[in-house]
Amino acid sequence: MSALKQRIDSLLVEPGCATNQAKSDKARKEGCKKPLTPGAAAGGCAFDGAKIALQPVVDVAHLVHGPIACEGNSWDSRHVYSSGPQTYRTGFTTDMAEFDVIYGGEKRLYRAIKEIIDKVNPPAIFVYQTCLPAMIGDDVEGVCKAASAKFGTPVIPVNAPGFAGSKNLGNKLGGEALLDHVVGTLEPEYTTDCDINLIGEYNVVGEFWQVKPLFDALGIRVLATFCGDARYRDIAGSHRAKAAIMLCSQALINIARKMDERYDIPFFEGSFYGIADMSDCLRRITRLLVERGAPADLPERAEALIAREEARAWARLEKYRARLAGKRVLLFTGGVKSWSVVSALQEVGMEIVGTSMRKSTQGDRAKVVEIMGTDAHMFDELPPREMYRMLKESQADVMLSGGRSQFVALKAKTPWVEINQERHHAYAGYDGVANLVAEIDKALYNPIWSQVRQPAPWELAEGWGE
Numbered sequence: 001m002s003a004l005k006q007r008i009d010s011l012l013v014e015p016g017c018a019t020n021q022a023k024s025d026k027a028r029k030e031g032c033k034k035p036l037t038p039g040a041a042a043g044g045c046a047f048d049g050a051k052i053a054l055q056p057v058v059d060v061a062h063l064v065h066g067p068i069a070c071e072g073n074s075w076d077s078r079h080v081y082s083s084g085p086q087t088y089r090t091g092f093t094t095d096m097a098e099f100d101v102i103y104g105g106e107k108r109l110y111r112a113i114k115e116i117i118d119k120v121n122p123p124a125i126f127v128y129q130t131c132l133p134a135m136i137g138d139d140v141e142g143v144c145k146a147a148s149a150k151f152g153t154p155v156i157p158v159n160a161p162g163f164a165g166s167k168n169l170g171n172k173l174g175g176e177a178l179l180d181h182v183v184g185t186l187e188p189e190y191t192t193d194c195d196i197n198l199i200g201e202y203n204v205v206g207e208f209w210q211v212k213p214l215f216d217a218l219g220i221r222v223l224a225t226f227c228g229d230a231r232y233r234d235i236a237g238s239h240r241a242k243a244a245i246m247l248c249s250q251a252l253i254n255i256a257r258k259m260d261e262r263y264d265i266p267f268f269e270g271s272f273y274g275i276a277d278m279s280d281c282l283r284r285i286t287r288l289l290v291e292r293g294a295p296a297d298l299p300e301r302a303e304a305l306i307a308r309e310e311a312r313a314w315a316r317l318e319k320y321r322a323r324l325a326g327k328r329v330l331l332f333t334g335g336v337k338s339w340s341v342v343s344a345l346q347e348v349g350m351e352i353v354g355t356s357m358r359k360s361t362q363g364d365r366a367k368v369v370e371i372m373g374t375d376a377h378m379f380d381e382l383p384p385r386e387m388y389r390m391l392k393e394s395q396a397d398v399m400l401s402g403g404r405s406q407f408v409a410l411k412a413k414t415p416w417v418e419i420n421q422e423r424h425h426a427y428a429g430y431d432g433v434a435n436l437v438a439e440i441d442k443a444l445y446n447p448i449w450s451q452v453r454q455p456a457p458w459e460l461a462e463g464w465g466e
């Protein structure tokens, strides 16, 4: 059995995954090999998933070994920000073509690595395997090993060719590359009893910067993020953290669980979306750190910070409360957002008419029931035709979803707010709740809706449509 096949099989039965835990022994052994529906949008390949998980490491050169379209497809698919280095923004690719299929692409890959080191000299290079070199049998791991030895720069193979599976599987394969080749390879310059890792935080539109000041205020150091605004050195030394918060159980649960096993770094799943969830995160991490040797007054200081920040957030939300209370929201997202955004919206009195449970775990489902008091508003699938009918019949005043569903809302002449990875506004932490509510308010009260809902002039003409 190939190493990749073994790796995939182990990820498909990941014991830390809540979906797996809820299965019978027989179903668990079978793994998650749900075939994709022909004709349905698969939502990105495994390579794409690995790139999404790792590209936020900002000082690293991300080299895609494959045809240029693979890199073109995946470059900048998310608005992840850097506070310094911009190396991650350059699209490096070996641009494989017909001759490479015949003669092999290993030499081309080696030359590309050398050229990057000569011209950019990054602290490390991540080399992404794609379908084509995997099918012709290029030994990417061997080339990376030889280049690392020759040039003295870590060259990390990321073995997640597109055909291996879904985007989600690719996220985890990207995580495995970090566990195999990066985590634990360097020591941090110093350590403290308040060092933590954030796992599954990608700094999309700068969301990490909305929560970092809160940790700073408490003297908690974020040793490494996986991988928003991350530096190679930080991830290499992340094994010295005292505790971790996992922010997206679907993507990088394998990192959280294996770092707990290997380096004794306990973790819990939290969310930075919504006032209550942000406060809950701060309370849990401070308690966990005290158990691990942090100063005993940390929870007390956290309570003072929470009281101050909550008061400030509520004051910002107050002006929207009267405008948004009772407005009905259809939430079409998934994973952790299926419950964390629900609680955020309920905080301003909005009514949730439906929340999708795509990509959500059993834990996510339980949290929705806990927050909403019922499972009546959860749905697994909502085909575009059904979504259109709901919106057309005015069963919701506004829809929050990813970009792919926006045209259904626009066709139904319903306000829509981007909530997924293509968003342009940061929604994390106490300030993020106010941003989200402000965006919903802007969408709902945009005068365009009253205009587009008017009949067109020709529709008013006598005999139109007969």
Ligand code: SF4
Residues within 6 Å of the ligand: 045, 046, 047, 048, 066, 069, 070, 073, 129, 130, 131, 132, 161, 162, 163
């Ligand atoms: S499926 Fe394969 S060829 Fe297509 S983008 Fe993904 S890695 Fe590239």
